[in-house]
Amino acid sequence: MIEAELPQNEAGRIYALNGYQILDTMAEQGLDDLVQLASRICEAPVSIISLIDENRSWFKSSYGVPRGEVERKYSICSHAILQKDIFVIEDTLLDERFHDNPAVRGDLSIRFYAGAPLTTCDGFNLGTLCVLDSKPRQLSEHQYQALSVLATQVVQQFELRKSNLEILRKNKELQYLNESKDKFFSIIAHDLRAPFHGILGFSDVLETEIETLDEQSIRDIAGYLRSTAQATFKLLENLLQWAMSEGGAIVYQPQSVNIAELMSDVCEILQAIAQKKNIQIECDIEEGLHCYVDLNMMLSVLQNLISNALKFTPNGGQIYLSARKQQEQVEITVRDTGIGMSDEAFKNFNSRQQIRSEKGTEGEKGSGLGLLLCLQFIEKNQGDLTVKTEKGAGTTFVIHFSTQQSHRSQLINVDYKMIGEEYL
Template sequence: MAAAPLPSDEAARLTALRRLAILDTPYDPRFDRLVQLATRVFGTTGAMISLVDSDRLWFKAHSGIDLREIPREHGLCAWAILKDEVCVIEDASQDSRFADNPFVAGEGGLRFYAGAPLIGLGGQAVGTLAIFDGKARSFDAKAQAQLRDFAALVVDALELHRALVETEAAREEAMLASRSKGEFLAFMSHELRTPLNAVIGFAELLESEAYGPLGDSHYKDYAGLIGRAGKHLLEVITSILDLSRIEAGKMTLTLDRLKVVDEADAVISLLITQARQKELSLVMDASLHGLPVLQADRSAFRQVLLNLISNAIKFTPAEGRIVVRGAMDDHGALRISVSDDGPGIAPADLARLGEAFYQAGPHSQRRQGTGLGLAISHRLMALHGGKLVIESEVGCGTTATMIFPPAA
């Protein structure tokens, strides 16, 4: 059995692999779904995401085998990282390099193998996305192109993992050192967007008709889940970027003459299905019709109102009621409020609402958000010269009110 030679860039390659911070991490369903999709699309015995370490192949995800790692000298993937193109071995038992390999030799051993190198942003191949079978088979150029597409999706997922790890580590360091978070958040948000947009794009590609058998199987749903999860993460990253722009003083408003009832109706229409799924009553009070035209940034207004209603939906139990109202106070300030009959907010939590990354409510519901929505909403209202006031009592519901200053 011949062991694969070391790549010419082995030192840099191992550095790139270590930087991913992925080795020896727990199983992750996002990567598991990718290998399941690859197995389904190519009709093979199995597939694996194999990372080539200095002395082993470590599998981040796999199907068709029950191993987490193998010695590097036994792995065909060690050969696949030597070139940029897909490594195809139609019958390993007939290849002198692998005929006596313990995973190939004998009846029932591996025969077919195809591995696409996982080439990171620095240009080094850190591992492979490989498919394999117990019988010999051919693998044409179209199939190789599809496998390269899958490998690109894996690379984007790996880079996203790396960026998230680095972001969290840097954020903790910044907070402990009381450093300014504005430039840090903006930089990391941009860095996260690149691989995330690629994840979304490839997920949409997988859902398309281009992959034939995938289109008429439940694995198409997995691709949809990848896409939806990616879009959700992109929304989170956009929120982080918005917060950093505001704190850095780089957020500018475009003031328009807004008819409040029309803007409120547009936001409610986006959330009415979500409310109905929880059997909630989401209504717009008649008081909104009598309000004067408001000078405000349309996008910012909708963002704040959408966040307030979304929070009310999240925390209000089934069959509850959420009402959006409007009023002018004695000083000419315009007030738009969102009231719910949910569980209310404890005084200790109420005092901290508006802090970045702080989340109130039950622990299980905190995981549904990022703790950025109200922080951004407070700051957007301040940019308008107004404020966001939240009033609540445990057991008596919550009212969040957008207060805009009197017209000049």
């Protein structure tokens, strides 16, 4: 037996074959009809659509034998894909390449073989439409031409199938984009209207009634305007981040990040909020700890999680931040002594379903996008996020990231299918 050489375009051929997403799929009536027709026209008891991958000849459709596969080195089709035209062996026992082949000597008892290459428009032979017989014979000119035509029809079926899969994929993407758009406008309509109504209302009071207000009242209104403006600004930032992520515009730029320095930067940003609620933030960061992530995404993740902890922790509470190395991963923990998550919120988080935004311990409102962005960015950095919560005892978020560099796409492609909608 002589094994077939690899085609010169083998790498491209395998890539093209995988692009059809057809290997190891179920039988399809249209292709089954073509192999049956090939068998009848060529007056052969067996007909097969055989696809050749790296290691095997896999039967997409077959007539006369069960669907299955054989090792590539034993497949006569592996010789046929080296040809431009139909590959015909009138008597395998008289051919030194096949006379001792297990497929010839075994149960199939192949004595006659004719295989038409399944050639794509790019010139890749994916496999064959072949007919087999247990006795030596020839193909008539009519049968030869018919087998060639049927092989072309098989490839067209492949192309049609590929186009249908692409349409389904595009429709699914469009559905996600429409859902995201509706979600986006819903958040804008709900979360932006409310603070602006307050800002406009108190601004009107200051403009029309400032002479009647005492100093404390003015300070109270100014404080409300400031806190509301800050919350609205954060909402706008999150909306912009989400919109850019949804459009694939956020560039993923991983680097080795010092966790202690990152935590320090985040705590500095949020220190004013912590002081206002008299919340103590304690850090326990392993010295010299680094992880390989996108710095801006990590900053956003930690800022949102710690903001979340501050929001749901009552006055005088505590927040504990820790980071330690575990084998080839970094474990980052954000734990608070707050009110904990509701049963519904916890259940929805674990099932990645919509989580209703809830008010904080002092009536703080959230953007509805913070946790969404956290999950999005953590997943894009090949990390994972888990949560443990107990009513009245607090919530713990645990993140795991790799300490090693990995090869990732430089643009984020968003999939909201498995991400909750609102929490913060």
